[in-house]
Amino acid sequence: MxxxxxxxxxxxxxxxxxxxxxxxxxxxxxxxxxxxxYHPIETSTKNELHEKTVEEDVDVDQVIHILLMGVDERENDKGRPDVLMVAELNPKTNQTKIVSLPRDTKVKIPGMNKTTKLNHSYTYGDVPLTVQTVQQLLDISVDYYAKVNMNGFEEIIRELGPLKVQNKREFTYDGHHFPEGNIELDQDEVLSYVRMRKDDSLGDEGRNIRQRQVIEAVIEKIIGEKDFVEALGFLEKISPYLQWNIQGKDLKTLYTNYLPSLRAIKQEKLPGEGSLEEDGLWYFRAEEPTSVFQ
Missing domain, CATH: 1.20.5 (Single alpha-helices involved in coiled-coils or other helix-helix interfaces)
Structure with missing residues (x-):
């Protein structure tokens, strides 16, 4: 015994x-x-983005907004955002709304006597000024931001596996052919799929639609991950390409209280029209942008 x-x-x-x-x-x-x-930021607008945690400062029933940015960073060039979206997570309705912000949207830059394109705010003041500009444009408080280096996006997709999307029109771009209908995108195809614009009859809006499709497919992949060890490996691989102001304790609260919202995603566009203006530049003029998240 x-x-x-x-x-x-x-x-x-x-x-x-x-x-x-x-x-x-x-x-x-x-x-x-x-x-x-983790890269906290400070802003100085009336919708000040505080360094905070959801657990401490945000009621678990509160709607939150996350600014998503895809930036083409190169050596000795911080680049400009090609992808700008705001995700609104609503735990009361268990829904998420993702709104694309055209990079050519005509905006006033906070603290500067300047009217220019939205993605230029990143040139003048990096992430903090971009956040301030988006807050002013939409009249919201941005609770969190996440910036991804688009040149590392291929590595992210390589780790996640092929993404399933529904392509609304057949096209060929950068040596890759994309038939109409349900298709799968691997790491070599995804950037070409989201970057094509000139051959799309919808122009920037067509590209924005494809960008939202890819973001939704990435979210579905991540929340569907069941293998914990693989998830850890994924985090390690993407860390060189990701910058955000989310800490571990934030993620825990977000996972617990906001995950159901990510299972029902509604995609929308910023209302407005684009045109060539007197300065010879193309701008997108948003129509009642503050109504998008009302």
């Missing part, structure tokens, strides 16, 4: 040690991920 107890206790000790090593591995990976990607 004693020998059986010794064996049982030995097994228990081994399992405890293994579990401890595994948990240390898990928490060190997660901690390193947030250390690498």
């Amino acid at each position: 004693k020998s059986k107890w010794k064996i049982a206790i030995s097994i228990l000790i081994v399992l405890t040690v293994i579990s401890g090593v595994f948990l240390y591995f898990v928490f060190s990976k997660i901690g390193a991920f947030f250390d690498d990607t």
Whole structure:
């Protein structure tokens, strides 16, 4: 009997040690991920974006807004956002609304006597000024932002696997052919799919539609991930390409209270029209932009 107890206790000790090593591995990976990607920002508009956590400062029933940015960063060039979207997560209705903001949207830059294109706000003041400009344009408070280096987007898709989207029109771009209907995009195709504009009869709006499709497909992939170890590997691979102001404790609260909202996504566009103006530049003029999230 004693020998059986010794064996049982030995097994228990081994399992405890293994579990401890595994948990240390898990928490060190997660901690390193947030250390690498967390970049708090400060703004000075009336809709000031505070450094905060959802758990501490946001009621769990409160609607939150997240600015999503895809930036073409290159060596010695911080680039400009090609992708600008705002996601509104509503835990009361369990719905998410994603609105594309055309990069050529004509805006006033906060704190500057300047009217220009929306993506120029990033040139003048990086993420903080972009956040301020979006807040002013839409009359909302941006609670969080997430910026992805588009040149690393291929690596993200490589880790996630092919994305399923419904292509509304057949086209060929940058050596890749995209038939009409339900298709799968691999890491080599996804950027070509979202960048094509000139051969689309809808122009920028056609590109914005495809961008929203890809973002929704990425969200579906991420929330559907069941393998915890694979998820950790995914975090490690994408950290060089991601910058946001979300901490580990924020993510826990967001996961607990806002995940159901991500299972019902509604895609919308910013209302308005584009035209060539007197300065020879093409602008998108938004119509009643503050009504989008009312």
